Amino acid sequence: MIALLAIPLTVLSMQQAADSAIAQRLAGRVPPQIASLVEDLGTAAAAHGLPIDPLIQKAIEGSAKGVPPDRVATALRVVAMHLDTAATALRDGGLPSDTLAIAAGEFAISAGLSGSDITALARTGANAAALTVGLRVAGTLAALGVPPAEDIGLVSVELRAGEPASTLLLLPANVQAEMAKGATAAQAAAGLARAAAAQARHGPPPGRGQGHPPPPHPPHPPAPAPHP
Amino acid sequence: MRSGSQATDGDIVRAVLAGDRERYAQLVERYRDRYARYATRMLGSVDAAEDAVQDAFVRAYDQLAQCKEPDKFVGWFFLILRNRCFAERRRNRTSASLEAANGVAAVDRSDGGAETAEQRRALQLALLGLTPDQREVFVLKHVEGLSYSEIAERLSTSVPSLKMRMHRAYDKLREQLRDHT
Amino acid sequence: MSGHEFHPLVKQLLDGDITLADLPAELRAEGEEALRLLARVARTDVTMPAVTWRVMAALERRRRRFLPWLLAPALAAAAVLVLWLRPGSPPPSAPVVTVRFVLVAPEARQVSLAGTFNQWDSHATPLVRTGPTGVWTATLTLPAGQHQYAFVVDGVRWVPDPGAPAVDDGFGRRNSVLTL
Incomplete structure (x- = not known):
C-alpha cells in the first residue's frame, strides 16, 4: 500500500520540482501566458522523461526577439513534439531514456533530420554520451546542407569506429573545408565517409601521426598470442 | 564566420608556447599591416616603421611566455611596438623631415581622384608636426579605427584627456593644412 | 577663437559623436572641410609583406635559445x-x-x-x-x-x-x- 502511494507522490513531487525550476528560470523573461504554457508542456515532458531545457530556451528566445506570444506558443508546441519524436526514435534504436540525447535529437530534427535518421544513429551501438555528440554533429551537418543519407552515413561510420568526441566535432569544419574547394555538401560528406570507412578498415592514412613513425624494430618481442 | 574556423590570438599564442613555432607567422600576418600603419604614422618613415614592426614582433616572441592573457595578445604586442616607436623617436628626432614625409606619401594608396601627391605629403608632414602624444591618439582613432574608450584602455588614460589631446591635434592639423585643402 | 581652430561642434563631428546633419547651417562648410581632412587620412594604407618572413627568419636564427621552454611541459x-x-x-x-x-x-x-x-x-x-x-x-x-x-x-x-x-x-x- 505504501509502495502504491509512493509512486504518485514521487510523480507529484517531480512535477512540482519541474514547475518550480521552470518558473524560476522564466521569471521576468517571458509573458505570463508563455510561462504558463511552458509549465504545462514542461510538466508533461518531465513526466515522460523528456528534457525541459529546450522548452525554456525557446520561450526565452522568442520573448527576447520580440516574437508575439501566439507565435512563441506555436514554436513551443513544435519543440515539445520534436522532443517526443526524438525520444521515440532513440527508444526504437535501443537507447533507454537519456535527456541529453533526446535534446540533441530535438536539435537534429529542427535542423531537418527525421526520427528514422535518429534511430539509425542510435543503432550504431554508440553509448549515450557519444550518441549525443553524434546527433548534434549530424544536426549541424544538416544545417550546412548535407542531405540526410550522406549525413547519417558519415556520422554512423565515425560512431561505429568509436571515434572520440573531438574527432566528431571536427566533421562540420571538414565538410566546410571540402565545400570551400568546390564540393557540394553531399559530395563532401560522402568523401569523408569513404575516407573514414577506409581508415577503419586499414588504419590511419599516410601522413597521420607522421611525427611518430613506428620504430624500425620493436623494442620488445611481440607478446605471445593468448590461448583460446 | 565561424567563429571557430579562425583560430583566436589566444589559440595561436598557446600553440606557439606549446612548441608550434611556425604558427607565430599567423599572428604576424594578422597584425603586420595594421601596425605598419601605426608605426609609419608615428615614425614618419616606412623603412624605420618596418624595422620597428619587425623588431617588436621578434621581441614579443622572445617574451611570449610573459603574455599573461594570450587572448589579449594584440594589446600586449601594441605596448611593445609603442615603446619601440617612442624610443626610436627619442633616438632620432630629425625623422620629421621632408624626406620622410615623401617616403610615407609615396606608399600611401590614393583612391580619391582629387587627391594629389602634394596633399598626401602635406598631410604626412602635418602629422609629423604634432607632438608624439597627439599623433598617437590621432593615429589610433583615425587610422586604426579604435574608439576613445579602447584607446584609453590601451594607453591607461582617461577619455577626456584623450579628447583634449585629439582636439588640439585637429586644430594643429587644420592650421598646417590650411594651404592644402 | 583664432581662425585655424575648428569649432567645438566640428570637433565632435570629427570624433564621430554627431553627424554633419546635426551641425547648424553656418558650420556645414567647416564640417565638410574637416571630414575631407579625415577621409584623406583614413584612406591611406601601408603594407609590409616582407615583415612576416623577416620575423620568421629572425626567429629561426634564435631557435636554440628557445629550446628549453619549447621542451617544457606544454599547454x-x-x-x-x-x-x-x-x-x-x-x-x-x-x-x-x-x-x-x-x-x-x-x-x-x-x-x-x-x-x-x-x-x-x-x-x-x-x-x-x-x-x-x-x-x-x-x-x-x-x-x-x-x-x-x-x-x-x-x-x-x-x-x-x-x-x-x-x-x-x-x-x-x-x-x-x-x-x-
Whole structure:
C-alpha cells in the first residue's frame, strides 16, 4: 500500500520540482501566458522523461526577439513534439531514456533530420554520451546542407569506429573545408565517409601521426598470442 | 564566420608556447599591416616603421611566455611596438623631415581622384608636426579605427584627456593644412 | 577663437559623436572641410609583406635559445580550436573553448551577440568595431557543447552569422549553430 502511494507522490513531487525550476528560470523573461504554457508542456515532458531545457530556451528566445506570444506558443508546441519524436526514435534504436540525447535529437530534427535518421544513429551501438555528440554533429551537418543519407552515413561510420568526441566535432569544419574547394555538401560528406570507412578498415592514412613513425624494430618481442 | 574556423590570438599564442613555432607567422600576418600603419604614422618613415614592426614582433616572441592573457595578445604586442616607436623617436628626432614625409606619401594608396601627391605629403608632414602624444591618439582613432574608450584602455588614460589631446591635434592639423585643402 | 581652430561642434563631428546633419547651417562648410581632412587620412594604407618572413627568419636564427621552454611541459595541444581548462574554475570536467565571433557590418552603429549562452540577451555581449572597415568582433569563452546565436545589429536587426550553419528558429528567422 505504501509502495502504491509512493509512486504518485514521487510523480507529484517531480512535477512540482519541474514547475518550480521552470518558473524560476522564466521569471521576468517571458509573458505570463508563455510561462504558463511552458509549465504545462514542461510538466508533461518531465513526466515522460523528456528534457525541459529546450522548452525554456525557446520561450526565452522568442520573448527576447520580440516574437508575439501566439507565435512563441506555436514554436513551443513544435519543440515539445520534436522532443517526443526524438525520444521515440532513440527508444526504437535501443537507447533507454537519456535527456541529453533526446535534446540533441530535438536539435537534429529542427535542423531537418527525421526520427528514422535518429534511430539509425542510435543503432550504431554508440553509448549515450557519444550518441549525443553524434546527433548534434549530424544536426549541424544538416544545417550546412548535407542531405540526410550522406549525413547519417558519415556520422554512423565515425560512431561505429568509436571515434572520440573531438574527432566528431571536427566533421562540420571538414565538410566546410571540402565545400570551400568546390564540393557540394553531399559530395563532401560522402568523401569523408569513404575516407573514414577506409581508415577503419586499414588504419590511419599516410601522413597521420607522421611525427611518430613506428620504430624500425620493436623494442620488445611481440607478446605471445593468448590461448583460446 | 565561424567563429571557430579562425583560430583566436589566444589559440595561436598557446600553440606557439606549446612548441608550434611556425604558427607565430599567423599572428604576424594578422597584425603586420595594421601596425605598419601605426608605426609609419608615428615614425614618419616606412623603412624605420618596418624595422620597428619587425623588431617588436621578434621581441614579443622572445617574451611570449610573459603574455599573461594570450587572448589579449594584440594589446600586449601594441605596448611593445609603442615603446619601440617612442624610443626610436627619442633616438632620432630629425625623422620629421621632408624626406620622410615623401617616403610615407609615396606608399600611401590614393583612391580619391582629387587627391594629389602634394596633399598626401602635406598631410604626412602635418602629422609629423604634432607632438608624439597627439599623433598617437590621432593615429589610433583615425587610422586604426579604435574608439576613445579602447584607446584609453590601451594607453591607461582617461577619455577626456584623450579628447583634449585629439582636439588640439585637429586644430594643429587644420592650421598646417590650411594651404592644402 | 583664432581662425585655424575648428569649432567645438566640428570637433565632435570629427570624433564621430554627431553627424554633419546635426551641425547648424553656418558650420556645414567647416564640417565638410574637416571630414575631407579625415577621409584623406583614413584612406591611406601601408603594407609590409616582407615583415612576416623577416620575423620568421629572425626567429629561426634564435631557435636554440628557445629550446628549453619549447621542451617544457606544454599547454594543451591546439587543433582548429584550442580546448583548455581554466586554472581553478571551472572544474576539470567542464572544458571551455575560446571562440572569436566576427561580423562585417560597415554601416552598423552597434552590434551585439545574443544566444543560448547569454539567455538571448541582446545587450549582454557587445561586439567591438576593430577597424575602419566595419569588422566587428567579440571573443568569448564558452562551455563545450552546442550553442545557437545571432548577431543583433543596431539593437533591432537579428542577423545570422553568414559563415556558420544555421537552423530555422521556429519564428521565421534563422539561428546560427556553434557545436564545440
